[in-house]
Amino acid sequence: MPSSDQMFVFDLPEQWYSLTGVNVMGVDSVSKFVNFEIDWLGILAFWAKPVIAIAIWYVIDHMILKLDQKSKFIERIFARYASDSKRQVVKQRVKTFRGLLTQVVRILSAIFFLFIVLDSIRIDLKPLLAGIGVVGIGLSLAAQNILRDFLNGLFIIIEDQFNVGDWVTIGSYSGTVEIFTMRATRLRATDGKLIIIPNGTIQQVVNSTKDFGVCCVEVGVSYDSDISRVIGVLESCGEELAGMYTNIIIDRPRAQGILDFRENDILLRVLAKTMPGEQWGVERALRMIIKDRFDKEGITIPFPQIVTHLPPMEESSQNGAGQDPQ
DSSP states (O other), rough: OTTOOEEEEEOOOOHHHHHHHHHEEOTTTOOOOEOOOOEEHHHHHHHHHHHHHHHHHHHHHHHHHHHEEEEEEEHHOOOOEEEEEEEEHHHHHHHHHHHHHHHHHHHHHHHHHHHHHHTTTTHHHEEEEHHHHHHHHHHHHHOOOHHHHHHHHHHHHHHTOOTTOOOOEEEEEEEEEEEEEEEEEEOOOOTOEEEEEEEEOOOOOTTTTOOOEEEEEEEOOTTTHHHHHHHEEHHHHHHHHHHHHHEEEEEEEEEEEEEEOOOOOOEEEEEEEEEEOOOOHHHHHHHHHHHHHHHHHHHHOOOOOOOOOOOOOOOOOHHHOOOOOO
């Protein structure tokens, strides 16, 4: 076993020893003979700062996630000062901004502590930042689609095209906006499928839950029905529906009258203005009410039928049936 004061030969530069906490006792610039002893306290002191910085970043990042999960009271505070028709919209808007703010704070926190760690291990940040600037210019030229995604996501937020929780149709896809980031929009379809759409590819958006919803129920009746009586029954059904959903229906349902004369029936329509996102449930309830009332009133809802007419059999063929040919 060599003693602690034994002479060793190394080809490593002197800076390496200062970075690793080695206490250099003497250096011969010609022969590079080094007489050293390991300073364990120096090593611990050198790595303590970056380790502590990483631990603090980890704790802060988890605290940000916990606060984001428990900050729903902020949505209630903003919604409290909004009107009844705008309350759900305000909640969704605040939820969207809350998700984006959480992402931005997490990214900035990670970058801040990354610089602290690099500085603590004595890495010069000036050439690193200059290199990042050059790389950023190159990436901006090569990753134009990513920049387009971010810019389009920014305009979606500024123009308030949709928020988290809205039911939208983007291209040929429809679903509830589950997650929105500056990079992509995630939709959840009715069958549970997750649809991820880059923001740069979004050209047209159909938002079915913006500001208010419209309950639209169309029903066909037979041509021999008393249309005035049928419209009166539909108005009565609308009044019954309005009594069931007083906090959801904004404007009471109204029967529009005859819309079209179709091949098999006369088309009528009932419209009602509802809170955003509630129109589909109201439509289902109205259809059930109309079906029950039509059955009680004896109003027929026609449906396609096929009637087959068979030609009468000729008498000669009947008489000749069963006779043997001569």
